[in-house]
Amino acid sequence: MQALRQYIHPGWFLVAPFLLVVVAFYLGPLVNILWLSVTDPEPGLGNYEALFTSDSLARILWTTLRTCLITTIFSVAIGYCLAYAMVHAHNRNQNIMLTLLLISFWISVLVRTFAWLMLLGHNGLVNNAFETIGLIDRPIRFMRNELGVLIGMIHYMVPYAVLPLMVNMQTLDPRVMAASRNLGASGPQTFWRIYLPLTLPGLVASSLLVFILSLGFYVTPAILGGGKVLMVAEYISVQLLVTLRWGTAAMLGTLMLLGVLALLWVMSRFMRFSAVFGGGATR
Template identity: 40%
Template sequence: MSIKPFAGSASPSAIHVERARATASKAARWDGHEQRLVELGLAAPALLLVGAIALVPLVWLVGLSFIVDGRPSFENYARLINNEAYLYVFVDTFRLAISVTVLAALLGYPTAYLISQVTGRAATILLAFVLLPFWISVVVRAYAWLILLQRKGVINGVLLKLGLIDHPVQLVNNFTGVTISMCHVLLPFMVLPLISSMRAIDREMLKASLSLGASPLRTFWQVFFPLSLPGFTAGTLLVFVQALGYYIMPQILGGGRVQTVAMKIKSNIDVYYDWGASSSLAVVLVGTTSLLFWIVGRIRANAVIGETAHGH
């Protein structure tokens, strides 16, 4: 007479299967842990090199900003707060960066949209025009814009012949010329992320919106534009951050009337040989940039969480 196991009890074979599964799971976790350790070991030289190149100079820079006449002091940062000249320098720097970013966005978004909509040789040619500035030295481009924008330059000449102006317009040695030239240099950093983001958009979603009765304009603003925002955000950050620390264009086309943080850092070192003051300016600029990245990251994270919650 056989004895049947109680209801709910596991048979010996089932227990062995569960033990085997548990052992396999532990082995898999251990293998994954070992793999991560091996990957970390392989990446350690590169991480140490990046730390030596990037972090060590940054730590040295921060420490130098607190040294005045060989002793620890907050004098450099106090000078930034109390001296109005530094305030004007920061205002000009951020005003220039914002102007360049807005202009790059206004020019870059339609350009990226056009390139994302065409294919074949036309797309290649348009993309080559976007990448063309990368093939020319920044200094060469700066002096080219200086020639184009001067009072007897090509642009003033064309405007005079068309009757749009009565006399040459001052386009160099001022804020306008610096903005135009910097936008030309930084425009590819706005266009390229936008192209990547736009080409990743599923065209079936656009067709679905149109088939449901939405107009092309409404489809663009409610479907296409929100989906292209990741590329737009990336491009805006790239342009804005680089514009904050740009030196060549304001130096050559500003004519001394546009003072940026980068130019002030150079003058503090060249004229006054004050490394502490220059270091404090650099630390504030790096801190501002890092704070900007953190704010944008938080906004994007909250937006993703909101979209996920809305989707559920």
């Protein structure tokens, strides 16, 4: 026992009960999902083989990846502009902008989605306004297609894109940009050659965060897509609640989990996680 105490820090005995709870209530269900993916409806890799033989699964995966990629590109681009404006704003304006940004996290995704449904519907505010001022003759189909899903997802993801970028930008030394200008570089040259490369860790973190969160979107595609834009999360729900194909649902859940872990691993090959989120930087 004395020898064991030499190698184990006493703090681990305090952490052990909570670690057991995590293992039982978190890792346990994950292992169960992995088990179902290779045993239901029969033992084997039949569920995973469907990824290469089923046209419907391939179409759903491609729709999910395409939608998440477009959402990430636009969310990060908009978030970069907002983060840049917030970091370089006056302290009072910066606090107001940050407060408005944080308030957006308190609004439910369901409320946001129904708000867009009212705005962009066939008889929504946007179409009625366009018809009133004579820009269109017939309502634009914003809903029940990929356009509506993208609008709703980008709107929801922009605040998540802003935070890592803002943290990263706040760690930059403004004297570096001032030195660039003093040496004769123009504003655009300073931005493209100095500022943008220095904010690359924030861009990577923001893109990764938005893409991972977008993979699990369910409410927005289900409502704004109207069943015509089927993504992986909604398809898993259908397999669980309608067709009762738990093995297929478990396989897709496992695929998403492994995909997220792979993204984190790839990012760790290029940079430290602490650097991505602004840790260890100096002003």
